[in-house]
Amino acid sequence: MKTHTLLLQLVGLATTLLLAGCSKPPTPPAAESPRANVSAKTGADFFSALAGQLVVFEKGVLVPYVRTGPPAAFTAIYFSAHWCPPCRIFTPQLVDWYTKFKANHPNFELVFTSSDEDEAAMLNYMKETNMPWPAVKFGEKKAAGLDKYAAGGIPYLVLIDENGKDLTGKENNDWQPPTEVFKKIEELVK
Numbered sequence: 001m002k003t004h005t006l007l008l009q010l011v012g013l014a015t016t017l018l019l020a021g022c023s024k025p026p027t028p029p030a031a032e033s034p035r036a037n038v039s040a041k042t043g044a045d046f047f048s049a050l051a052g053q054l055v056v057f058e059k060g061v062l063v064p065y066v067r068t069g070p071p072a073a074f075t076a077i078y079f080s081a082h083w084c085p086p087c088r089i090f091t092p093q094l095v096d097w098y099t100k101f102k103a104n105h106p107n108f109e110l111v112f113t114s115s116d117e118d119e120a121a122m123l124n125y126m127k128e129t130n131m132p133w134p135a136v137k138f139g140e141k142k143a144a145g146l147d148k149y150a151a152g153g154i155p156y157l158v159l160i161d162e163n164g165k166d167l168t169g170k171e172n173n174d175w176q177p178p179t180e181v182f183k184k185i186e187e188l189v190k
Contacts, residue, residue: 053144054111054134057126062119065134071162073107074189076181077149078133079156081115082125087155090178091129094157097182098133101189108189109133113141115154151175159185 054065078094080087098110112135114122119138126135136144149158149166150173157178159168168184170176 050111050136050144053137053140055137056134057123057131060127062123062126062135062137067109067134069106071107072109073162074105074109074159074167074185075162076108076110076157076159076185077146078110078112078178079115079150079154079158080112080125081154082121082128083116084154088125088129090155091125091131094155094178095130095132101186102132105189108185111136111146113144113146113150114138149173157181159188 052064055062056065080091082088094110102108102110110133112126112131112133114125114135116122116125116138122135122138125131136146141147141150145164149160149169150156151158151169152173153175155178156175157168158166159181160166167188168181
């Protein structure tokens with residue numbers, strides 16, 4: 001009985017943490033609107049604009065990511081970190097959801113953007129959770145133009161279209177539980 005009670009308390013704590021998210025230090029306001037079109041500078045779809053800045057975890061190392069298949073009409077950006085307990089609780093759910101969803105939606109992709117302290121922590125996180133999607137190279141979030149989509153807390157998930165338009169973020173990029181974004185993605189990505 002004691003084990004059962006302890007387990008319920010831990011599940012309750014985990015749920016509270018997941019719903020609250022981990023706070024990130026405030027970032028200075030972007031010079032342009034958070035809903036700006038990042039791909040306008042390249043003339044390509046948003047996902048293609050990230051070419052050269054993405055990696056995947058394969059056989060214990062990060063290797064350059066090369067997309068196959070049709071262009072990504074929709075890209076979800078996942079802001080997360082190994083040090084964040086709610087992120088570590090949510091990421092396995094995201095892996096399961098992504099695996100099922102991606103199989104039926106080749107025009108969709110998800111990109112991990114790490115808020116970890118260093119590349120080793122990012123690599124460890126990707127390995128531990130078996131992240132099947134590409135990630136922005138460590139330290140390249142700003143260069144990739146993705147910071148403008150971030151919220152004040154993690155885990156955070158946002159969907160953008162091929163033009164870089166934010167489709168699921170709240171006003172002022174307020175944090176929202178990533179499980180709420182699942183539903184929005186499923187409604188928008190056909």
